[in-house]
């Protein structure tokens with residue numbers, strides 16, 4: 001299948017979506033995209049996927065996309081060699097510099113895929129994973145199907161992009177209202193140990209500060225004293241707080 005007409009359509013859709021040009025960045029962004037599309041060493045498959053990933057170039061995303069990223073890794077299969085170089089089809093970086101999220105997006109069928117390649121890919125995946133990369137593979141068939149959807153539905157949002165963003169968001173583990181409710185997250189943020197506390201009057205279970213002896217039940221509004229459970233070991237008590245070991 002010839003991808004060229006689809007590539008052109010998607011490129012024009014992206015340009016159209018930038019028409020408001022609030023930040024005066026349109027020309028620069030379109031130039032970056034066109035530079036990639038005009039490359040003679042990239043395959044149509046790579047170009048199509050690049051456009052899918054850059055569907056919302058004006059967005060303030062939490063990550064950057066680097067095509068054809070070279071990386072130097074340890075070879076866990078052969079520790080006698082000092083390292084092994086790999087080219088990643090699309091490297092996606094997010095998070096903080098000291099604790100980054102690294103996603104390697106690979107398109108299979110990009111290079112010819114025989115048994116030998118499958119073995120090499122598997123080795124590559126293991127080495128990437130050992131170095132903290134998350135590997136996502138898409139087949140060329142999937143990329144073909146995805147790009148066709150764009151010409152069928154003008155407002156199509158790529159399933160790839162959604163799944164990649166979900167993976168990044170999950171790995172980033174940003175503080176949200178949702179996970180603030182989780183005792184583990186709240187403990188990390190506040191310094192208290194948060195957990196399940198049971199009212200001794202009505203039996204209602206609620207999230208509370210485990211360090212605290214005196215509680216007011218959210219359900220029956222009565223005050224109660226929390227008794228330590230058998231597995232809880234404390235270093236001591238001070239000002240009405242337990243300090244755990």
Ligand SMILES: [Zn+2]
Nearest residue numbers: 199202217220
């Ligand atoms: Zn109660």
